[in-house]
Amino acid sequence: MKLNSTAEDDFLSRLITSYIRQLFDDREVTVEMQKKLFDYYYQELAKAVDVGYSPKFKMYDEALAVSFKKNIAEFSAFKATSFKNQLESLLIQDGKIAPWSAFKKLADDLHLDYNRRWLQTEYHQTVAVANMAQQWQQFEADADLYPNLKYNAVNDGRTREEHRAWDGLVLPINHPFWKKHLPPNDWGCRCNVTQTDEAVSKEIPEIKSKGAFANNPALSGKVFAENAYKKGLDADGVKESKELVSEFLVSKM
Known part of the structure; x- marks a missing residue:
């Protein structure tokens, strides 16, 4: 656009x-x-x-x-x-x-x-x-049918390594992970999250999101968590x- x-x-x-x-x-x-x-x-x-x-x-x-x-x-x-x-x-x-x-x-x-x-x-x-906040509201509305969220990275030559590590991760919608790792997790991040009833992942990669992007806009009410x-x-x-x-x-x- x-x-x-x-x-x-x-x-x-x-x-x-x-x-x-x-x-x-x-x-x-x-x-x-x-x-x-x-x-x-x-x-x-x-x-x-x-x-x-x-x-x-x-x-x-x-x-x-x-x-x-x-x-x-x-x-x-x-x-x-x-x-x-x-x-x-x-x-x-x-x-x-x-x-x-x-x-x-x-x-x-x-x-x-x-x-x-x-x-x-x-x-x-x-x-x-802003669109992720809209999606999050829909996720919450449908949580009784699909209680978990799945992190999806694009996985190509432009994908950041930390985002690649999160690819395929499945966690409950109310897991604290989603307060700090909901895409976009950097400038131009192309990752997304989908709702699923797949089994929850057994391990979470020990990688922190960047502070400026550690945000769930639907919960924080912020577009920019930090102001560079x-x-x-x-x-x-x-x-x-x-x-x-x-x-x-x-x-x-």
Whole structure:
């Protein structure tokens, strides 16, 4: 599925062009500009929630959907602050203000990472996580007929070794394993879980899932268990991000 329509592509291009120019000319961006970027991230990932966790699903839980969107609002705020901070760091090259041409080249590369490649990955990850929450609700509804879940890896050249080790593992739906190992278990993870009445596995591979992906979204209400963008920010950046998301939640949710 394509992340952006042509109109959205044009909007993002104009937004980033203005954003980069403003930061270079004024050595900062306005709060209004920062809110526009945050809102763009949020709107794209909110669409992904609705694609993965459909409002048309018969067991749709609006409270769960709202929880997902609060989580991606926080994620989006920290992403927006991280982008700004990284962009600011490009202003100084060799101890002095970089010329526009040199800054613009590096800024464009950063834009491609944050707002194209990574946002595309985050969009698809959000779809997959939200859809797994939907599947989990169906698993719980059918647990009297199929009380166990089976982990299925794709098993090809791209399969991660820890995911390969979990392939074929069968455990009860209420086993603690599923609180931390429900797919997707990494960026772009293609594993899935199916419901079954097969016998429970005798052994569980002693492999921990990555902390950022140790999540069962239907139980946690989170799309992103951890926020990688938050880790790279100082106290001021964290404060700025929290203020951004707090104002948004008060006005929109």
